Amino acid sequence: MNNFDIPLSPEAYSRTNVAKLQIFEKVLKGNVEAIVITDSHGHIEWVNNTFSTLTGYAKADVLEKNLGFLFAGGQNVYEAMRPKLNEANHHEVETWVRRKDGSEFPAEVTLSAVRSDADMISHHVLEFSDITEFRHAREELIRRTEELSRSNKELEQFAYVASHDLQEPLRMVASYTQLIAQRYRGKLDADADEFINYAVDGATRMQAIINDLLTLSRVSTRNTIFSRVDAKLALDKALANLRLIIGETGATIVCDSLPALNADGSQLTQLFQNLIGNAIKFRGSNSPRVEIGAEQQDGEWVFHVRDSGIGIAPEYFERIFLMFQRLHTKKEYPGTGIGLTICKKIVERHGGRIWIESEQGKGTTFYFTIPTALS
């Protein structure tokens, strides 16, 4: 028997087809879902074994009864579902089923119609399963997701408030150590000068860290405001902010034409500023040259910021984007270790990716994408 299609002809009553029908019945009886077959008015004609297992009713208890009794809460779910079958062949709801002992369980219920050749509904088939565990799992998932996003938000808020409120006392420490340095450097003894220098240096570095943390948490907590932005304008603003270091190092900045796209303009400026700032900072002994461009590829703009600086070893390609990860001593290259984390956050807020290609001693190229779908 390799074909279970039973022809609708007198042959259907042949011995082999009876055997096939028996197999069908066994399959239905042992199905993991409870199955109830009723006439077109809901009077039960047949139930499978799973029905009895789930509800506690024996077949004899329910035959010829109307399906309506099965549902909890005084609502006849069957009657409510039936009219929907005029439009579709199945209708599915989540509801509560009452067992013989009066207890109830949540169930996913599907009602389908069996139609005659004349397209009249001759029977209804109700299938259901106990979804108690599924519901628990789903509720747990929703609860945990909410919990997670709440604690994430709280954490971002905390980072913002902490860095914002730290600014005020830090401003006092920094201002007054600077004032002491201006007024008393060289007037006390050599030790005092050294101590003052360390205090000024520490306060200055802490300011840089707090500023960067604030920038990072602004990117995380403020809504990213998307509008049509000319990337060239964002770049020009970044270059204006970097004019001092560009002037001091004599950096050459080369830029292809850049697209207009949907982005947060101030975040895009920040992104260019950090990447170009890095390119100049890690120039090595070369006179710095930075190339910026963008190409459209597979539904996204791929931007690049390419330098001819000291480069990065491949084992650090991922690590550089992590917070506070630095590859150099503060003496070699000062920095907070937050700049590239900000870049990554900004790119992610735009639905893009950021990565690098680099060869030590030859230079580094940062790539980032912004989907054109946003554009």
Next chain:
Amino acid sequence: MNIDSLGRPANFLLVEDNPGDVRLTQEALKSHKVQNNLYVVNDGEEAMAFLRKQGKYKDAPRPDIILLDLNLPKKDGREVLAEIKSEPSLKTIPVVIISSSEAEQDIIKSYDLNANCYVTKPVNFDQFIKVVQSINDFWLTIVKLPSNFE
């Protein structure tokens, strides 16, 4: 410079509750080598008493410029600003908001209440000095203000 334009030392009223900031402002004005008198009050109620010459401030001068912090005890800077700008005898005095807040809503609110300008406190001491001196130069020598009849 101030003496040239005003004919006398300029009178500053600083409304600031943080003694560290008060002292920094004093240092900044001192290093400007321009004669000026800095009057300091520490909260919003005192600021209004000073301006209205009430109680112990009955002999207080009318300030030529007011440096106002936003976050103050008792009566905060926004309320002080609103009251100054709604009193005919006070509203022509330039009010410079000096705040550590970079929040957009604080900036907008201040200009809505007719602040003459909004400055954030620089984190760097040299810049702080520069800002105080620029305020001084701009408001007391460059701009034309109505004559001060008392």
